[in-house]
Amino acid sequence: MAPRFERVAIAGVGLIGGSLALAARRAGIFGEVIGCARRSETLAEARQRGIIDRGSSDPLEAARGADLLVLAVPVRAIVSLGRQCLPALAPGAIITDAGSVKGEIVRELDSLVTRGRSFVGAHPIAGTEEQGPAAADPNLFANQLCIVTPSALTDAHAADRIQALWEAVGMRVERMSPERHDAVLAAVSHLPHVVAFALVNAITAAGSELPRYSGGSLRDATRVASSSVEMWRDILLSNSAAIDEALAGFSSELQRLREVIRRGDESELERLLAHGHEARCTWGRSA
Amino acid sequence: MAPRFERVAIAGVGLIGGSLALAARRAGIFGEVIGCARRSETLAEARQRGIIDRGSSDPLEAARGADLLVLAVPVRAIVSLGRQCLPALAPGAIITDAGSVKGEIVRELDSLVTRGRSFVGAHPIAGTEEQGPAAADPNLFANQLCIVTPSALTDAHAADRIQALWEAVGMRVERMSPERHDAVLAAVSHLPHVVAFALVNAITAAGSELPRYSGGSLRDATRVASSSVEMWRDILLSNSAAIDEALAGFSSELQRLREVIRRGDESELERLLAHGHEARCTWGRSA
Numbered sequence: 001m002a003p004r005f006e007r008v009a010i011a012g013v014g015l016i017g018g019s020l021a022l023a024a025r026r027a028g029i030f031g032e033v034i035g036c037a038r039r040s041e042t043l044a045e046a047r048q049r050g051i052i053d054r055g056s057s058d059p060l061e062a063a064r065g066a067d068l069l070v071l072a073v074p075v076r077a078i079v080s081l082g083r084q085c086l087p088a089l090a091p092g093a094i095i096t097d098a099g100s101v102k103g104e105i106v107r108e109l110d111s112l113v114t115r116g117r118s119f120v121g122a123h124p125i126a127g128t129e130e131q132g133p134a135a136a137d138p139n140l141f142a143n144q145l146c147i148v149t150p151s152a153l154t155d156a157h158a159a160d161r162i163q164a165l166w167e168a169v170g171m172r173v174e175r176m177s178p179e180r181h182d183a184v185l186a187a188v189s190h191l192p193h194v195v196a197f198a199l200v201n202a203i204t205a206a207g208s209e210l211p212r213y214s215g216g217s218l219r220d221a222t223r224v225a226s227s228s229v230e231m232w233r234d235i236l237l238s239n240s241a242a243i244d245e246a247l248a249g250f251s252s253e254l255q256r257l258r259e260v261i262r263r264g265d266e267s268e269l270e271r272l273l274a275h276g277h278e279a280r281c282t283w284g285r286s287a
Numbered sequence: 288m289a290p291r292f293e294r295v296a297i298a299g300v301g302l303i304g305g306s307l308a309l310a311a312r313r314a315g316i317f318g319e320v321i322g323c324a325r326r327s328e329t330l331a332e333a334r335q336r337g338i339i340d341r342g343s344s345d346p347l348e349a350a351r352g353a354d355l356l357v358l359a360v361p362v363r364a365i366v367s368l369g370r371q372c373l374p375a376l377a378p379g380a381i382i383t384d385a386g387s388v389k390g391e392i393v394r395e396l397d398s399l400v401t402r403g404r405s406f407v408g409a410h411p412i413a414g415t416e417e418q419g420p421a422a423a424d425p426n427l428f429a430n431q432l433c434i435v436t437p438s439a440l441t442d443a444h445a446a447d448r449i450q451a452l453w454e455a456v457g458m459r460v461e462r463m464s465p466e467r468h469d470a471v472l473a474a475v476s477h478l479p480h481v482v483a484f485a486l487v488n489a490i491t492a493a494g495s496e497l498p499r500y501s502g503g504s505l506r507d508a509t510r511v512a513s514s515s516v517e518m519w520r521d522i523l524l525s526n527s528a529a530i531d532e533a534l535a536g537f538s539s540e541l542q543r544l545r546e547v548i549r550r551g552d553e554s555e556l557e558r559l560l561a562h563g564h565e566a567r568c569t570w571g572r573s574a
Contacts, residue, residue, distance in 0.1 A: 125500065125501075125502045126502065127502065127503075128503065144502075145499075145500065147500070184494075184497060184500050185500070187489075187490055187493050187494070187497050188490065188497050188498065188500050188501040188502075188504075188505045189501065189502055189504050189505065191486070191489075191490075191505075192486065192504040192505045192507075192508040192509075193504055194541070194544050194545075194548070195482060195486065195508060195541070196504070196508060196563070196567075197544060197559065197560055197563035197564075198537060198540040198541040198543075198544055198563075199478070199479065199482065199537060199540075200562075200563040200566050200567045200570075201540040201544075201559065201562055201563050201566070202474075202478075202533075202536045202537040202539075202540040202541075203474055203475065203478075203566075204562070204563075204566045205536060205540070206474050206533070206536055207471075207474070210471060210474050210475050211475065211566075211570040212432075213412065213432065213434070213471050213472070213475050214412075214475040214476065214570075215412045215413065215414065215431075215475075215476055216414075216415065216510075216511075217475075217476050217479040217480055217483070217510075217511045218475045218476065218478075218479045219570075220479075220507040220508070220510050220511070221479040221482060221483060221507070221508050221511075222479075222563075222567055222570075223503075223504075223507050223567075224503075224504045224507070224508075225563045225564060225566075225567040226564060226567045226568050227564070228564075229557060229560045229561045229564050230557075232560055233553065233556050233557045233560055236548050236556060236560075237548065237551055237553060237556065240548050240549060240551060243548060244545065244548065244549055246489075246493070247541070247545050247548075249489045249492060249493055250485060250486060250489040251538070251541065251542075251545075252489075253485040253486075253488040253489040253492070254481070254482070254485040254489075254534070254538065255538075256485075257481050257484060257485055257488075258481075258531065258534050258538075261481070261523050261524065261527050261530055261531065261534075262527060262531055264524055264527065266520065266524060269520050269523060269524065270516060270517075270520045272484065272488065273484055273516045273519055273520055274516045275487075275488055275491070276483070276484035276485075276487040276488050276491075276512045277484075277512060277513060277514070277516045279487050279488070279490075279491045279498075279512075280483075280487045280509055280510075280512040280513045281513050283487075283498040283501075283506075283509075
């Protein structure tokens with residue numbers, strides 16, 4: 001059953017926070033929406049686009065009396081912003097976030113949240129490389145996956161309400177421990193982002209005229225390098241151990257291909273390519 | 288001015304050969320089109336789709352009396368197929384190819400082609416991961432780049448006609464030496480393909496359930512791993528030295544990011560990400 005939140009504070013009214021507000025208002029599950037952003041132009045744009053009813057650059061003021069606080073800010077700003085807002089929230093309020101890394105955030109906020117309030121970590125896997133209120137889209141979440149990451153300390157009823165919130169905006173929800181989430185996302189998201197940045201930097205170093213000769217392969221492989229630098233700096237630093245492991249696995253597969261190409265081992269190269277080809281064609285069918 | 292070819296033999300009637308035939312017929316510059324493929328089902332499908340008028344699995348028979356021979360087969364089949372067809376071609380015929388690697392092919396065919404016939408290497412950068420006559424599309428080449436790679440031995444008039452052919456099907460044509468072409472393509476195309484295969488193999492090794500948690504970043508970064516294994520085995524082996532150099536540059540950028548993430552160097556990480564972000568946003572505007 002769809003939950004209802006009467007007064008919702010959203011910190012970060014860009015792609016994720018803005019899209020959630022638009023989708024949840026359309027679904028009729030958000031009452032008043034108060035936005036929080038550092039810059040007044042961002043808040044004005046969010047108001048103009050119908051994302052928020054009103055806004056404040058002061059987190060405490062934005063959070064006052066809210067029964068839901070959504071922390072849709074870069075990963076490393078989540079904990080301190082949650083701590084700051086906490087005293088202003090209504091009794092029984094739920095805090096949730098949309099961060100791409102969960103372990104550290106869940107641990108820290110679990111230890112802070114008391115007095116009848118709850119924290120439930122969530123990660124809607126629905127970003128694009130776009131940013132800001134202008135990129136907000138009420139259909140962003142439709143049929144995408146959201147991972148909700150309860151810990152042993154998470155209130156079960158609050159977790160159900162947050163799950164219902166993301167389902168109400170069209171997402172499939174799966175639950176996972178914060179640690180498992182971080183290992184999975186390191187492999188399927190953080191790794192391809194690091195690879196994209198490394199590819200762009202390597203091509204740029206090899207010659208500034210090179211990109212004009214690229215076809216779709218380089219364009220697609222590097223698309224996410226145009227993502228927010230601040231957001232990805234935070235994600236990579238917050239999940240460094242799991243990312244290092246994912247990078248180790250990737251580097252070893254890359255090195256294996258490199259050696260096989262270098263020594264002209266036709267049958268082994270064919271085997272490695274066929275392995276990737278078959279796996280990728282299967283993803284295509286299931287994704 | 289658009290050239291005209293009265294009898295055209297196309298070896299390989301899949302994505303590139305098939306699309307060229309459809310586009311050139313629509314532009315009115317191909318007379319009779321004779322296809323060559325190993326399997327009779329492929330030829331039947333190509334006939335049915337209006338790609339060819341007739342076909343043969345015998346290269347000599349397909350090439351008989353042709354004034355243009357297009358070798359649109361995997362890179363390492365091009366030279367031997369060209370050699371095989373040569374005696375059957377009309378006097379003054381032009382041979383061209385669509386291979387993604389040029390140095391070896393241009394050297395070999397330059398030394399074979401005599402008796403008033405000409406070879407002109409070309410690489411239309413317009414592939415996708417799809418294959419076969421079913422993927423042929425007369426609009427595949429529109430506004431894409433074709434690199435024509437004349438050598439010191441290439442007949443100037445023949446090179447002009449091949450340039451005009453690709454322009455007639457909608458491509459922008461640029462000329463480059465075969466060696467320069469191979470270095471450029473190693474960086475902008477062969478490298479992202481190797482990276483895509485390595486990414487899929489690394490993710491698969493880390494857990495078969497992982498792909499279902501991926502968002503757009505992994506999907507886009509690995510899209511080309513569903514390309515033809517035979518085609519890419521050939522390309523990678525034919526351009527191994529240039530690819531090794533491109534892989535060295537990429538591995539070093541990847542390792543640099545890895546170390547910066549590992550030691551939590553926030554400002555250096557931000558600098559590396561910003562470098563990639565800015566470069567990639569510029570490509571977006573120019574591509």
